[in-house]
Amino acid sequence: MKRGVAITGMGIISAIGTNVEENMTALLFSKTGIGEISNITTRHQKDIKVGEVANTNSQIAKSLQLPENTIFSRSALLGSLAAKQALENAQIERISEYRTGLVSSTTVGGMDLTEKHYKTFQSNPETLKYLKSHPAGDSTQKIAEQLGITEFVTTISTACSSAANAIMLGARLIKAGKLDRVIVGGTDCLSKFTINGFKTLMILSNENCTPFDANRKGLNLGEAAAYLVLESEAVIKKANKKVLGYVSGYANANDAFHQTASSAEGEGAFLAMQKALKVANLQPEEIDYINAHGTATLNNDLSESVAIKRIFGDAVPDFSSTKALTGHTLAAAGAIEAVYSIVSLQEQCVFPNVNFKQPIPELNIPPAVKFQKKKVRHVMSNSFGFGGNCSSLIFSSE
């Protein structure tokens, strides 16, 4: 029996590319997508750096062949594009052939449209149509419509661990035999709401972020969407499908420490990693690479490092954060990093943690700084969010 739930397709759009190949190339050459914000007019333009998707809304709408007057939030646009790629990659043509579900995730929802039109809702009944995109479930519904999914459709929102939790639910539903196929992932666009929210928390860096560096100054926000297609063993056999990798471990735990900050001992992160290993039936030394949460905030990187050290002791595997390339894409982070974890399995490589100079003195466990080819069988991917929400996933090549 296989270890986990098969992944047969993936799709992604992020600051480092509009499909899997472009993202892969950027990862292999450490090409960053961090820069000055251009799609949103904000007072903070000069004092933040972001991982923005270059494509404008109308470009994405055009590539999706949406009719002129449709109202899609940017999260719905990014999500539809990535989810469609995932289906194509999995070579799924008839969606209704199997019991198919969609578990998406978002934190921003339709906030980009809401914040643009909010002050007109009272006076101008014409603009109220934009309000309908506000609820978090809206982008998921738009994606479901684009894919033709009519059965189980839901949305998870647990801040920055959202997509990791969507992947976990999809895997659990397939394992339990409730569904044959689930499209899982997340989408979040940049918005003034989140930019200003993180700004008030004083955790945005005005430079390119430096995860796990002693002198890190904070995070760069990003926007992205990514989806995986998970399929049951029976479908794989019947359709003789190519498997990209397996979701072998997953867990969610709560830090129960503070609404926004992580505990000094990284308890939630520790519990999530520990339980994910247990679900995957793996020993810590079997993990070949960790795609860390690594946001480059003072708090996260220290807390996560402590938790990693608690799990792995003196034998910490190669780990890195890819957020220095993509920015922190909030709800989508767990999904884009799942794609990167699978690329790591496919290419048998470890991605460097760019912009790193000096290890955090308290711990002295430096991340991987060079791109390297090596035997990679199991990759751990961490995603931690507000509300102490900590998730860890394990992807395996067999």
Added chain:
Amino acid sequence: MKTCFIHSAICISAQETFYNNDFLKEASEVTTEFASAIHPVYKDYIPPAAIRRMAPGVKMGVVAAKQSLNEANINIPEAIIVGTGMGCIEDSEKFLNALIDNDEEFLAPTSFIQSTHNTVGAQIALGLQCKAYNMTYVHGAVSFESGLLDAQLLIQTSEAKTVLVGGVDELGKEFSVFFNKIEKQQPQGIQVPFGEGAGFFGMSSEKAGAFAILKDVQVFETVSVADITSKLKAFLTNNGLLFQDIDAILMGENGDAYDVYYHEMQASVFLKTPQISYKKVSGEFYTASVFGFWAGCHLLKRQEIPKILLKNSIEKKNYQHVLLYNQYKGKEHSFTLLSRC
């Protein structure tokens, strides 16, 4: 697979459902523009310093959760699951207004922090120091049912022995007014007032002390009116039941054009079944079905239907299986099957 037993059902709503134990005897239809919740005395449950920062949704959620755990005799649950359609909308409004009015200057982080969708689940965990699985579903009218489905899955597969699951939405101050305007623009919009509330339920794989079983939940995005009955038939068949085995149906009618989905069943396969309609007393909101679920639980526990909820005049001596059906605007459908234990 293990069975999912229901041990407690607590609800804060537009009716006196929190303190009052008379199962809606004094309840009445809401006639005001909005169905605001009747709030408990929060200081009896939450430290005063914490209350100040909490929006109504968080307070309702935290207190309903606490009471639900008490009644279920669960100290620390092995999972906390929350459904919320709009999330912490009052803090979202606050931060949005401050952001726009002050042109991105002089902002404080509090309302941004509290606006995060998983605030209720996080606050429950923080209060209990509960480090277990913590999930928040935000998919419109199936936010709560997605949580129920997860809760049942956790218990069935022995991933957790005890689960706290609930749903919560708050009215806020502005979004509800705007959504009202949208309804007024429709030829046949929602006829019951928009409302708010919270319901939490203690579930476990242990039977002792339980009064009902969560038999099954099905969540689906779209279906045609023509297909709804056959869809339900398949759901019941899956659970070894026929239409006539259902002793009461609780439907989420809100008076809008999409009520045809309910009418389709009420006028055919459930013509002789006690029919319950609850949104005129709870108000409509994305997690209003929590009120229906709460009523379904107490119906099985007490073996009676509150007069105010009964739509037809049919009653039964015994209530064994209760079915809930809810949808919103022809989307976000859910079937929930409860049985007496």
